[in-house]
Amino acid sequence: MRVLYLSPSAELGGAERALLEGIRALRSLEPSWTIGLFCLEDGPLVGEARSLGVDATVLPVPEAFAATGESGRNPAVTLLQLTRGAGPIAGYARSFRKAVLSWAPDIVHSNGIKTHLLGAWSHGTAPLVWHVHDFLSTRGVSATLLRRHRRTAALVIANSRAVAEDVERVLGASVRIETIHNGVDTERFRPDGPAVDLDTLSGLDAATPAAIRIGLVATYARWKGHHVFLRSLAGLFANRAIGRHDVPFVRAYIVGGPVYRTGSASQVTREELEGTLTSLGLNGRVGLTGFVNDTAPIYRSLDIVVHASTSPEPFGLSVAEAMACGRAVIVSDAGGTKEIGEHDRTCLVHRPGDVPALTEALSRLIRDSSLRERLGRSATAAIRSRFTSQRFGESLGAAYKQIAAPLCRV
Numbered sequence: 001m002r003v004l005y006l007s008p009s010a011e012l013g014g015a016e017r018a019l020l021e022g023i024r025a026l027r028s029l030e031p032s033w034t035i036g037l038f039c040l041e042d043g044p045l046v047g048e049a050r051s052l053g054v055d056a057t058v059l060p061v062p063e064a065f066a067a068t069g070e071s072g073r074n075p076a077v078t079l080l081q082l083t084r085g086a087g088p089i090a091g092y093a094r095s096f097r098k099a100v101l102s103w104a105p106d107i108v109h110s111n112g113i114k115t116h117l118l119g120a121w122s123h124g125t126a127p128l129v130w131h132v133h134d135f136l137s138t139r140g141v142s143a144t145l146l147r148r149h150r151r152t153a154a155l156v157i158a159n160s161r162a163v164a165e166d167v168e169r170v171l172g173a174s175v176r177i178e179t180i181h182n183g184v185d186t187e188r189f190r191p192d193g194p195a196v197d198l199d200t201l202s203g204l205d206a207a208t209p210a211a212i213r214i215g216l217v218a219t220y221a222r223w224k225g226h227h228v229f230l231r232s233l234a235g236l237f238a239n240r241a242i243g244r245h246d247v248p249f250v251r252a253y254i255v256g257g258p259v260y261r262t263g264s265a266s267q268v269t270r271e272e273l274e275g276t277l278t279s280l281g282l283n284g285r286v287g288l289t290g291f292v293n294d295t296a297p298i299y300r301s302l303d304i305v306v307h308a309s310t311s312p313e314p315f316g317l318s319v320a321e322a323m324a325c326g327r328a329v330i331v332s333d334a335g336g337t338k339e340i341g342e343h344d345r346t347c348l349v350h351r352p353g354d355v356p357a358l359t360e361a362l363s364r365l366i367r368d369s370s371l372r373e374r375l376g377r378s379a380t381a382a383i384r385s386r387f388t389s390q391r392f393g394e395s396l397g398a399a400y401k402q403i404a405a406p407l408c409r410v
Helices: 014-029 044-051 075-084 086-103 113-122 140-148 161-171 198-202 226-238 270-279 296-300 317-324 355-367 369-386 389-403
Strands: 002-007 034-039 055-058 107-110 128-132 153-158 177-179 212-217 250-255 286-290 304-306 328-332 348-350
Touching: 002 014, 002 086, 002 113, 014 034, 014 044, 014 317, 014 389, 034 044, 034 086, 044 055, 086 113, 107 113, 107 389, 113 128, 113 140, 128 389, 140 161, 153 161, 153 389, 161 177, 198 250, 198 286, 212 226, 212 296, 226 250, 226 270, 226 355, 270 286, 296 317, 304 317, 304 355, 317 328, 317 369, 328 355, 328 369, 348 355, 355 369
Parallel strands: 002 034, 002 107, 034 055, 107 128, 128 153, 153 177, 212 250, 212 304, 250 286, 304 328, 328 348
Antiparallel strands: none
């Protein structure tokens, strides 16, 4: 079997990390398969894929297409960008199709909206898989274009049931949709293992060893809830009991940075976060680490991990990874995260954007070490039973075999 992956981004956001985990699992489960990757830009994803033995090729996309996006933008602006770039995009699509046909795949697996469309124009006779990691209904222009090309997709993989339901609403019931939850490498993301010095990483003075460490691990996308997290911390620190001798000292961190090529309309900036820290009186109590590639040691350095997304999460890979590491996790209860954690058994939940509720959940976990330990143990067991990389790879492989052409090489 020859499987060709298409990725619009070469950064290491959630969709790209899920792609790498699927490839890693398939390399183990199906060692005779040939796996390739076409990426529309160069970046860390390309190197990571090559380290797995993947035939990774960079096919730089024209700036007119690369700069096109919908997050935080008026749909009319997106349409105008596409119209102005129609000539270069059409020429690129022809060369992209030639490259795909030359690679001679048995399966073409697209990992993002731009490559969903390029795949629809370029895949030839090989079955095309669209792997959807977002709610299409929030992207009006993309939803319209994908609806027009839905017959080219032999299968749509959704990373959660919530996304699958959204895909069906947008594309219609005639499209074949399968939910395959993302997988977690439970050996890499395990409770025991290396940790990091978060204070040094974020430029803070060393905290007492007994400090309770709280972290938000996320890209700088605005909907990830950085300001909700910081306002909750401000409310927490306003409680004069926090920091007294009978209540553990608290130190918090934001781990992450800008990943995708979008502007300030859709992403917060470090300068903006620094301004918020100052305005809320959090300087010295909250650190900004910047982007960190290997997050497993980060999770092991935290006592509490917060997921604060203000919009429904398509899946919530950071939630699953933190749970695998045995952390006490507080989850924004919307979208795919509902399929990962269970309130008061494997995590605590709060309503998206509800600052007082998040503050209360934080206060509860800070004061109750036995609750943190119980949630962490249950979380690890839940991830190991339902969200492993092996299960992810097996599901992908089974889906490919079902839709592959009868004469493909297996």
